[in-house]
Amino acid sequence: MTAPYYFSTMLLVLNLTLSHSYAPQRARQHLFANNNLKSTPLTTAFLSTPSDGVTIENKNNNNNDNSADEIAKQLRERAYNLRREAKSAQQSLRSAMERKKEVENIATDEWIDSLLGLTSSVITTPDEDPVNNKAQDVKNNNIPAASTLALRIRANNLLSPSKLMRICERLHDRETAMMIGPEGFLSKDNDVVGGGFVLGDYANNSLERKKEESEKITGLLDRILQAVQIIDEERGQPMNEIGSKLRVRITDLRQSRDALIRRKIDNLVNNSSAIIDKKGMELENLVRSSIDGPIIDNDNDKSEERKRQAKIMKRLIETPTWLPPSIAPFAATSPVEVSVAHWKMIKSDVLADSKFICTSWDATEVAAIYRGRMMSTRAIANGEENREDNLSVEDIFDDLLNRVKNHPDLSKKIQLFIVGDFEWRPPMGSRNDEPPPVIIALAKEVVPEQESERSLSTKSLATFSTLATLFTTLAYAVSSFALNPSFFNAIVKENDATSFPMCLPVFWGVLAISALHEVGHIVAAKKYGVKLGTPVPLPSLQVGSFGNITPLRSFPSSRSALFDIAISGPCVAMISSLTMIVVGLRLTMTAQSFTSFPVVPAALMKSSFLVGSIASIVFPKVMLIPLSQPIPIHGVFLVGLAGLFISSVNLLPIGRLDGGRASMAAYGRRSASLISLLSLIVLAFYSFNGLSGIIIFWGALVVLTQQRLADIPVRNEVTEISGLRVTIYNTLLVLSLLTIAPFPGGVSSI
Numbered sequence: 001m002t003a004p005y006y007f008s009t010m011l012l013v014l015n016l017t018l019s020h021s022y023a024p025q026r027a028r029q030h031l032f033a034n035n036n037l038k039s040t041p042l043t044t045a046f047l048s049t050p051s052d053g054v055t056i057e058n059k060n061n062n063n064n065d066n067s068a069d070e071i072a073k074q075l076r077e078r079a080y081n082l083r084r085e086a087k088s089a090q091q092s093l094r095s096a097m098e099r100k101k102e103v104e105n106i107a108t109d110e111w112i113d114s115l116l117g118l119t120s121s122v123i124t125t126p127d128e129d130p131v132n133n134k135a136q137d138v139k140n141n142n143i144p145a146a147s148t149l150a151l152r153i154r155a156n157n158l159l160s161p162s163k164l165m166r167i168c169e170r171l172h173d174r175e176t177a178m179m180i181g182p183e184g185f186l187s188k189d190n191d192v193v194g195g196g197f198v199l200g201d202y203a204n205n206s207l208e209r210k211k212e213e214s215e216k217i218t219g220l221l222d223r224i225l226q227a228v229q230i231i232d233e234e235r236g237q238p239m240n241e242i243g244s245k246l247r248v249r250i251t252d253l254r255q256s257r258d259a260l261i262r263r264k265i266d267n268l269v270n271n272s273s274a275i276i277d278k279k280g281m282e283l284e285n286l287v288r289s290s291i292d293g294p295i296i297d298n299d300n301d302k303s304e305e306r307k308r309q310a311k312i313m314k315r316l317i318e319t320p321t322w323l324p325p326s327i328a329p330f331a332a333t334s335p336v337e338v339s340v341a342h343w344k345m346i347k348s349d350v351l352a353d354s355k356f357i358c359t360s361w362d363a364t365e366v367a368a369i370y371r372g373r374m375m376s377t378r379a380i381a382n383g384e385e386n387r388e389d390n391l392s393v394e395d396i397f398d399d400l401l402n403r404v405k406n407h408p409d410l411s412k413k414i415q416l417f418i419v420g421d422f423e424w425r426p427p428m429g430s431r432n433d434e435p436p437p438v439i440i441a442l443a444k445e446v447v448p449e450q451e452s453e454r455s456l457s458t459k460s461l462a463t464f465s466t467l468a469t470l471f472t473t474l475a476y477a478v479s480s481f482a483l484n485p486s487f488f489n490a491i492v493k494e495n496d497a498t499s500f501p502m503c504l505p506v507f508w509g510v511l512a513i514s515a516l517h518e519v520g521h522i523v524a525a526k527k528y529g530v531k532l533g534t535p536v537p538l539p540s541l542q543v544g545s546f547g548n549i550t551p552l553r554s555f556p557s558s559r560s561a562l563f564d565i566a567i568s569g570p571c572v573a574m575i576s577s578l579t580m581i582v583v584g585l586r587l588t589m590t591a592q593s594f595t596s597f598p599v600v601p602a603a604l605m606k607s608s609f610l611v612g613s614i615a616s617i618v619f620p621k622v623m624l625i626p627l628s629q630p631i632p633i634h635g636v637f638l639v640g641l642a643g644l645f646i647s648s649v650n651l652l653p654i655g656r657l658d659g660g661r662a663s664m665a666a667y668g669r670r671s672a673s674l675i676s677l678l679s680l681i682v683l684a685f686y687s688f689n690g691l692s693g694i695i696i697f698w699g700a701l702v703v704l705t706q707q708r709l710a711d712i713p714v715r716n717e718v719t720e721i722s723g724l725r726v727t728i729y730n731t732l733l734v735l736s737l738l739t740i741a742p743f744p745g746g747v748s749s750i
Helices: 003-018 025-031 042-047 064-115 130-139 146-155 161-180 207-235 242-278 283-292 299-317 328-332 340-350 393-406 456-480 485-493 497-528 559-590 602-606 609-618 620-624 635-650 658-667 669-689 693-704 723-740
Strands: 356-363 367-374 377-382 385-390 414-420 437-443 536-540 544-549 599-601 630-632
Touching: 064 146, 064 161, 146 207, 161 207, 161 242, 207 242, 299 328, 340 356, 340 367, 340 393, 340 437, 393 414, 456 497, 456 536, 456 544, 456 635, 485 497, 497 544, 497 559, 497 635, 544 635, 559 609, 559 635, 559 658, 559 723, 599 602, 602 609, 602 620, 602 630, 609 620, 609 635, 609 723, 635 723, 658 669, 658 723
Parallel strands: none
Antiparallel strands: 356 367, 367 437, 377 385, 414 437, 536 544, 599 630
């Protein structure tokens, strides 16, 4: 069964389901079997309700199918209206709940300000004067004493359990926000009497500042709980057990928050495992060594390794939510830290007078984010006339890169990325699902894994894979001559190895087509100044080789650069392979003798839809031969066939394959991740059903070599590639799918 058949079947079922007409004809006839319809059917009662104004007369109808289609049409219209009304009601309810929550938060903030002494006269305990109490508050980070808070709770009529619960929950929300993101601060400046509860103070949101203010909020929350306990003790009886309820509630909230942070760390660890493994520190060993200690014999190395692992673990725990998962692993393993002064320098010297208007920023010791908006126009003086020139995101980002490059203090310390805001969520009712661009800054020393960092086990595995590829390629060449009578008799019966060189042209041809594939990558990479790692060949039992794993050793500048590097190899190899297939068929047709030709089963011609279609045009007689019949074929054809399959499997839109990189460049990281997941599901389906041997082994290698994971980020992930590049990729992807799918009447013999 061919792949197009599966796709057409799935589309047919989906169409029938959505049209609500996937009902058996026998059920329709049974519904209208009685023309009088003395008992009103449920569908008729539903459609005849006064709300939609639709009535169905209970009359005799000779055409039951037309009646059923009419009812189905009315049902669809009714369902569409109900869905639209439900969606509108849901949006209205959500808006109302958000407005209600906002009003409640404003009222709660006013209550908190009253407890801090900002909206009412300062209330102190009877044995304290305002001056001494103020000194005590300053000493305790502007947090009033528990006895003072108890008086203010009474004075401001906040003894209600619901009010106290709202205050504690609001403080917990702000405490959590301060721990994981730039939400706000308890006090903006030290000279503000009694502190304050200011939101959006992005000018002072350093990591140290957030830690300090988080501790203040935590202290205020604990002090309020102490104040409630004082009130309970003074009353001589529990105030509806509000004190214990508040403590239980806050404990539950903090436990939930800690669990969320742990899940976040686990996800980051899982996403980062491949990259940190290449750095020589597997996260599994990292977590285990954080408990049992690093497994190192030398004491000095043990101390250094422990410090390094502790630092990485601390960075993983403190990774902010705004850092995209594609960049977070590199930030966590950054070899250097950047001072706050350099992060501020980016805002003041690079972004200050640029076309990127920075509205907020946040930073850690290894990464920084700058949010803002793009000014898409600039004024240009042209003689006496002034005109505006439209600027793209790429132009604005290139200008920022030049500013950093020419800056005396930042050129050797900072590198910039522009990505979609990972924390952004589309406004309710908005159709725009594209996040706004943000600037991410990392240390200059943050780079992908280099050749010198590869472990001995990794190098040994690469050497073994290379030797295995040479063996399987030679096996492919020898197997293509196994059915040749003269070759078989010489090798098997006569033990004469002089016929063995007949296989070498196919052997060297497959290696040459793989080398041509890599040359395409190298030429494109040099054009964009991207470093490539040493290619690692992958063996194949079907066509000798699956191509090579070619890692990126530096960040590509744009999605266009990534696309050209990824697509150049398979594009050149596929064009060359198709040419060799046509030439091989022509040479077979015009050959006078076939004694030195490879001999393969005729089923090989129908193992691929694309190859079978070409053969039907160039050499139609060969398609009429029975599948089990051996046929001589020129070696050029077999080399082209191997190269075509190598290019096709590498063009599949999965992870770090050439097709996965091209897919990410063409459709963006989010869409490419979904496409990669769907492709892996299709691979698993083909593997479990045994529909294609080459797909089974290729899917296993993709999983074992971690090529299913997303690739490294590019500097500019916002600017889309041109429509021509997208068309080229879609065309090559269709050709690869046609190559993998068998020809009608044939089977997948590869």
